[in-house]
Amino acid sequence: MFKSDLCDLCGDCLVECQWIDADLQQAVGWIQAMINGEQTPVLEKCITCYACNEICPKNANPFDLIASLQEKYNTFISKEDAQSTEAKYAFAGDLKSCSQVDRVMTTCVFQKTDPHLIEGELYELPTIGGKPYFCWVLLSHIGAQSIQEKHAKEMVDRLALTGAKEVVCFHDDCYAMLSKLAPEYGITVPFRPIHLAEYLAQYLKANKDRIKPLNIEIAYQRPCASRHTPEKEHFIDELFDLAGVKRVQRTYDRKKALCCAGIKLMLGNGDPRPDQEKNILDAKENGAHAIVCLCPMCIHSLSGVAGENNMPLIFLGDIARMALGEIEIPIF
Numbered sequence: 001m002f003k004s005d006l007c008d009l010c011g012d013c014l015v016e017c018q019w020i021d022a023d024l025q026q027a028v029g030w031i032q033a034m035i036n037g038e039q040t041p042v043l044e045k046c047i048t049c050y051a052c053n054e055i056c057p058k059n060a061n062p063f064d065l066i067a068s069l070q071e072k073y074n075t076f077i078s079k080e081d082a083q084s085t086e087a088k089y090a091f092a093g094d095l096k097s098c099s100q101v102d103r104v105m106t107t108c109v110f111q112k113t114d115p116h117l118i119e120g121e122l123y124e125l126p127t128i129g130g131k132p133y134f135c136w137v138l139l140s141h142i143g144a145q146s147i148q149e150k151h152a153k154e155m156v157d158r159l160a161l162t163g164a165k166e167v168v169c170f171h172d173d174c175y176a177m178l179s180k181l182a183p184e185y186g187i188t189v190p191f192r193p194i195h196l197a198e199y200l201a202q203y204l205k206a207n208k209d210r211i212k213p214l215n216i217e218i219a220y221q222r223p224c225a226s227r228h229t230p231e232k233e234h235f236i237d238e239l240f241d242l243a244g245v246k247r248v249q250r251t252y253d254r255k256k257a258l259c260c261a262g263i264k265l266m267l268g269n270g271d272p273r274p275d276q277e278k279n280i281l282d283a284k285e286n287g288a289h290a291i292v293c294l295c296p297m298c299i300h301s302l303s304g305v306a307g308e309n310n311m312p313l314i315f316l317g318d319i320a321r322m323a324l325g326e327i328e329i330p331i332f
């Protein structure tokens with residue numbers, strides 16, 4: 001939710017945005033106009049990367065303001081298309097009863113779309129996933145943020161039915177929903193969400209004697225949803241340290257991370273390739289042998305341009321599997 005009382009109209013959110021070319025005067029004018037509920041060029045230029053929420057020094061959540069206006073003015077999709085997208089993802093059947101366990105992993109929709117990323121001993125814990133547990137964070141990428149909020153409670157309630165005290169989130173978006181967005185919507189989350197990186201680091205620590213350091217230099221592709229939960233970033237670094245992986249310093253990392261730009265394709269909002277090339281060349285020029293992605297959607301989105309530039313993409317979970325000797329390290 002945008003907190004207008006915290007906004008001091010500094011303009012940082014739009015000046016530092018990597019997708020909207022705004023000088024300070026424009027930025028301040030556009031923010032003021034949007035606070036007044038008006039349409040601005042920001043709505044169409046924004047690729048919904050959430051970065052401005054992290055950039056804002058006052059924690060005013062400027063993306064939430066932009067997203068509410070994108071919905072109001074049907075910037076990306078009509079109300080009818082938003083409703084049919086909602087119908088596509090909504091769960092309407094009977095929920096299978098789950099055995100009561102202390103810890104469960106939610107795989108969101110990825111057991112269906114990317115089952116190869118959820119294989120091996122790391123995933124031998126009770127898992128749930130599919131439509132009943134869909135986190136809906138995708139909806140704020142298409143200008144339908146109210147639908148994301150509308151379904152948040154049912155997601156939390158269904159996860160709570162597992163009786164788990166801890167829910168490991170395979171997808172960064174689910175973690176963002178459970179640890180940040182749902183509480184902002186006033187929803188009580190009656191279990192501890194655990195980020196995939198925390199879970200993987202815990203697992204490696206518990207199996208330290210089995211780790212074979214990978215000794216590779218990688219670039220990290222920080223996904224959009226991580227802008228909601230920067231406090232968990234240290235788990236990523238901890239995981240890399242445990243696995244013997246060096247995260248190279250480069251321009252497009254941490255606060256300056258560049259969105260994979262897949263959203264541009266989805267929204268018909270311009271060609272993502274120039275930005276993807278910029279991102280991959282930045283990794284290459286700074287000595288990375290591969291790019292490690294936390295979000296499977298980044299892998300899908302970047303794979304074409306990465307392949308053309310001989311840059312392997314590795315899923316974060318596979319780093320842990322490689323360190324445990326479960327799968328091979330790619331030959332660079």
Ligand code: SF4
Nearest residue numbers: 017046047049050052
């Ligand atoms: S969400 Fe991303 S693209 Fe949109 S205004 Fe914020 S920083 Fe810019």
Ligand code: SF4
Nearest residue numbers: 007008010011013056
């Ligand atoms: S939303 Fe935050 S960054 Fe943007 S103008 Fe207001 S205070 Fe500054």
